[in-house]
Amino acid sequence: MKTSRLSRMQLLDNDTFAAWIFLSPALILLGVFVIWPIAYLFYLSFTAGSFTSAGTYWIGLKNYWRLLFTPDFWQVLGNTFYFTVATLIPSLIIPLGLAVLLDRSLALQGILRSAYFLPSIISLVAAGLGFRWLFQTTGPINAFLNLVGIPAISWLGDTFWAMPVLILLSIWKQLGFNMVVFLAGLQTIPRSRYEAAELDGANAWQQFWHVTLPGLRPTLIFAAITTAIFTLRSFEQVYVITGGGPLNSTNLLVYYIYQEAFAQFDFGYAAAAATVLLAVTLVLVYLQLRTWGEE
Template structure:
């Protein structure tokens, strides 16, 4: 009997590896190999020409540490991420709670809010650039109110908030639909029991809704952070990273280094740092979700 169990276990192991092999090959070719090659490129200089790339060790990382433009872009990205992620969680959550109570208009409003999520970000960026240009509709409204027009996209103060507003508007519908789906998985009996115990709306929200949405909150936070960190279209379409580098984000900076300066090694170094930052943030979020129950 033991030998038969061992043979069966080996057979199941072989079958498992046979079934996993195609997925592992695809994972290796399209995920692991590109990451490994990116890491290799970060230790080289040159371009994909006849001259090729040259191994230079850690000089790209030293250059990165001493590059004031990189630190400015990193600061821009942190500001952009924080200012985008927090409203992109709070506003959709509030809208989802309200829509969850409105049975009559839920389907129509859900569709209306979700439309920006399926709209091309380039098209949306062009639309926002038209709205916020110097002689655009937004400044027209300010003039009608007796206020001076604001140079939204050419101001180091106002250009980034416009990009943040665009990103929040773009992400709002997707997050709201995900939150709404999560709310519908919470049993109504919990709210009924809380109401019988005399709990108010805020108490029900804090002690029932938020704990029930914990997995959804983790998912939405991670996807929103990734969406924000990989932002490229916003500065590319609206500001070109200006004015004075004030709206330059990491992915757009990588694009300029790789395809404007043709410095692929340095671009790979910045991308490696961005990948590390993303993985660390996701790890922290997962650790918080495991150790700090709502």
């Protein structure tokens, strides 16, 4: 009895040791490129100074107090919230509608799926340059407006219109990815549910509301959280199209962190702002994992 128990423990120890051996390369890479940078970012948020001969020094929570009492930071947070919400809602509704249509037998279904997914694989920098050309004062959009008798709009120079241009680009960029996610989710809903709904006299809208949406609940949450994370980390759009202007109206949190770190060389303050962004992202990831766990 003792011998068999000892052999099982030895086997378990051998398996555990082998598992750690196989996992160690991935764990080392994870530690070096993920855990260590996050830990150093957190440490840096409590310091001031620069990476020169003078070095950095500990200042405690002063960077976080600066965040609380800096009007520009709160304006950037407001911009980021507006940008995220205004991007998120259409980025769920439009792809969901397209996915429902493409899930049915339509002509040219494969070509349409590829066409809708194409924006997802285009570089954001290239797309940003294209949108900047489209919406410049003498660009094609204003030329079309002039043709129909509408005065030209200073899209990128107006504090009201500049942000919608960034939002439009982000929606266009996210549309294909979310559509593919919803198409995959639709495949998991049993057809028998739709047949039962038809037998009960449910029309197309009632089937969508009572069968499709409940069946897509985990997929909707996944798409919402990934889209929110995509918008929270937006940088290229601002850098290429508006540079945070006009009058700071399109400055988003990641671009603000970039400016503070690499234009003002205030790395501690930038690290504190980045820590806030990391905390928000971790909350979203936690909600996603919790939802999948419940499912």
